Amino acid sequence: MKSLKAKISIPVVCLVVGAQFTTGLFIVSRVQEAMYHENHNLGMALTSDLAHVCTSSLISKDLFELRTYIRSTMTQEYVTQAMVVDNDCRIIMHNNLAMVGETYKGTCAQPGQPQFSEHNINQAGETEMDILVPIEVGGTQLGSAILSYSHSGIKKEITTITRDILLVVIIASGVATLFAILLAEYIVRPIRHLCQVAEELGRGVFDFKKMDEEYSDEIGDLKRSFYDMAGKLEKEVCYDTLTSLNTRNVFQIRLTEECFHCLRHNCSFAVLMLDVDHFKKVNDTHGHRVGDEVLQHIAATLKGQTRGCDCPARYGGEEFIVLLPETNRLGALYTAEKIRQTVESESFLLPDGSKIPLTISIGIAMFPDDSTNYSGLIELADQAMYEAKKRGRNSVVQASLLKKISEESLGSVKITSRLDEKKTPERGGVSP
Numbered sequence: 421m422k423s424l425k426a427k428i429s430i431p432v433v434c435l436v437v438g439a440q441f442t443t444g445l446f447i448v449s450r451v452q453e454a455m456y457h458e459n460h461n462l463g464m465a466l467t468s469d470l471a472h473v474c475t476s477s478l479i480s481k482d483l484f485e486l487r488t489y490i491r492s493t494m495t496q497e498y499v500t501q502a503m504v505v506d507n508d509c510r511i512i513m514h515n516n517l518a519m520v521g522e523t524y525k526g527t528c529a530q531p532g533q534p535q536f537s538e539h540n541i542n543q544a545g546e547t548e549m550d551i552l553v554p555i556e557v558g559g560t561q562l563g564s565a566i567l568s569y570s571h572s573g574i575k576k577e578i579t580t581i582t583r584d585i586l587l588v589v590i591i592a593s594g595v596a597t598l599f600a601i602l603l604a605e606y607i608v609r610p611i612r613h614l615c616q617v618a619e620e621l622g623r624g625v626f627d628f629k630k631m632d633e634e635y636s637d638e639i640g641d642l643k644r645s646f647y648d649m650a651g652k653l654e655k656e657v658c659y660d661t662l663t664s665l666n667t668r669n670v671f672q673i674r675l676t677e678e679c680f681h682c683l684r685h686n687c688s689f690a691v692l693m694l695d696v697d698h699f700k701k702v703n704d705t706h707g708h709r710v711g712d713e714v715l716q717h718i719a720a721t722l723k724g725q726t727r728g729c730d731c732p733a734r735y736g737g738e739e740f741i742v743l744l745p746e747t748n749r750l751g752a753l754y755t756a757e758k759i760r761q762t763v764e765s766e767s768f769l770l771p772d773g774s775k776i777p778l779t780i781s782i783g784i785a786m787f788p789d790d791s792t793n794y795s796g797l798i799e800l801a802d803q804a805m806y807e808a809k810k811r812g813r814n815s816v817v818q819a820s821l822l823k824k825i826s827e828e829s830l831g832s833v834k835i836t837s838r839l840d841e842k843k844t845p846e847r848g849g850v851s852p
Contacts, residue, residue: 424611428604429597436596437589444585451581455574459498463551463569464534466496471553471565474504478512478555478562486513493567500548501568507561529554529564539571547571610639614646621650625673660734662712663719671733671741675794678745682787690752692742693783693801694722694759697813699738702776710770714778717768725759741798749786749818756782756816764814779814781805790819 470493477485490502494515503514509524526537529552537550548570555562613631620628628650635643658670666674678689696702696718703711715738722732722740731743742759744752760782767775783804791797800819808817 423608425601425604425608428607429600432600432603433593433597436600437593440589440592440596444582444589447585448578448582452574452578455577456571459569459571459574460536460549460551463498463549463567464536464553466493466499466569467551467553467565467567468534469493470502470504470567471555474565475555475557475562478504479557483513487517490515498570498573499567500542500544500546500570503566504555504563505566506563512563524566526550526552526566528552529566531556531559531561542568542570547575607639609633610635610643614643617646617650621653660719663716663734665719665722665740666731666733668733668735668741671731671735671743672794674731674743675797678743679787679792679794681745683792687746688748688789689787690744690747690749690755691785691787691797691801692744692752692756692759693735693785693798693805694718694740694742694780695805695809696738697779697781697809706770706776710776714768714776717766718763718778718780721762721766722759725762726755741801749784749789749820752784752786753816753818756784760814760816781808781813782816783808783819784816785819 470489473489474486477483477489486504490504490513493499493502501515503519503524504512505524505528506512507528509526509528511519511522511524514520514522527535529535531554534551534553537552539547539549542548548568551567551569553565555565610631610633617628630647631643634640658667659665660667675691681687682689696714699711699714702714715734718738718740719732719734722742726732726742726744729745731745733741733743735741742755744755747755760780763778763780767777769775783801783806785791785797785801785804787794787797790800800822803822804817804819807822808815811817
């Protein structure tokens with residue numbers, strides 16, 4: 421399958437080269453026709469002059485004078501032979517004296533009718549023709565003047581013109597090819613860019629590089645419309661419509677990328693899972709509109725307390741999640757506490773001036789210490805968050821603590837099991 425660039429370039433080049441070649445052939449043909457016509461006229465003029473000057477010599481039968489006129493005529497360019505014949509086509513005088521007395525092989529001129537013979541090839545390989553002009557005195561024909569006139573000059577001129585036209589066609593074809601390539605590139609470049617952007621959008625990457633070139637035509641309209649569409653799509657796909665935070669899908673993409681990054685560079689990052697405490701009570705007491713405004717308030721707090729490289733997102737309902745790239749355990753704990761304290765200190769203000777006290781519970785999971793699997797990391801952060809709720813809410817719990825709790829619970833179960841074993845009597849048969 422040919423590319424769009426080839427589909428544009430090849431027809432343009434073929435059209436231009438074809439048009440130039442056809443024009444060149446037409447020009448050569450017309451020039452050749454004009455040169456033949458001019459050559460015939462020149463030959464006819466020379467033959468008519470010879471016939472005129474030979475009139476008195478034929479009357480006086482002065483062969484020496486005839487020879488002088490013929491020799492003078494032979495000095496003219498493109499004249500290959502000259503002769504004077506009588507009415508019986510017998511050669512009276514010829515530039516080659518050996519031909520005198522021979523019979524002219526062609527057709528002699530008719531009275532009052534100069535004529536041209538058919539073109540033929542002479543011994544030198546040149547195209548020539550014979551021009552016949554009757555020699556008349558008072559309406560009586562005394563004989564004919566005949567010149568053989570070569571077209572070798574025409575051939576040379578046509579060869580030169582053809583070579584020049586071919587050179588022009590080659591140069592123009594090169595220019596046309598360059599123009600076609602530039603034209604195709606002008607059209608294909610933005611289309612290629614938009615295709616690449618579309619692929620990136622399909623992978624959920626909206627931070628694509630825009631074209632630097634400005635187009636003031638339909639391509640520019642297409643580019644602007646595409647970017648507008650990409651912007652609207654980004655808002656719908658990447659940002660939660662209520663809180664303007666990143667969506668869950670965007671968070672998953674960023675989390676996957678960060679996992680690969682940290683595995684390559686041997687560094688760590690943290691995931692914070694947050695849940696608004698007693699949010700159902702807010703909805704039940706003040707309505708869902710106030711509940712939405714509370715979520716927006718929490719989202720604004722997350723934006724204000726995180727870095728530009730962090731990825732805060734709405735995970736669902738009143739749950740939020742934050743990705744902290746290149747962060748150690750101490751940094752994650754510091755950020756989580758800062759968020760918790762800010763939410764606790766900034767109560768939500770109702771239109772009537774009353775305040776709704778807000779708190780959040782936060783769970784922290786570290787990569788790779790707690791888990792090297794991104795889905796398992798989220799699950800650990802979620803479990804840590806629920807542990808924070810069990811401990812009375814408005815607190816921060818690390819996933820590493822869950823392991824300790826699990827180990828302590830397991831140890832307690834083992835101790836209880838051993839105590840039960842001591843209390844239970846051994847089974848066995850009754851002695852007789």
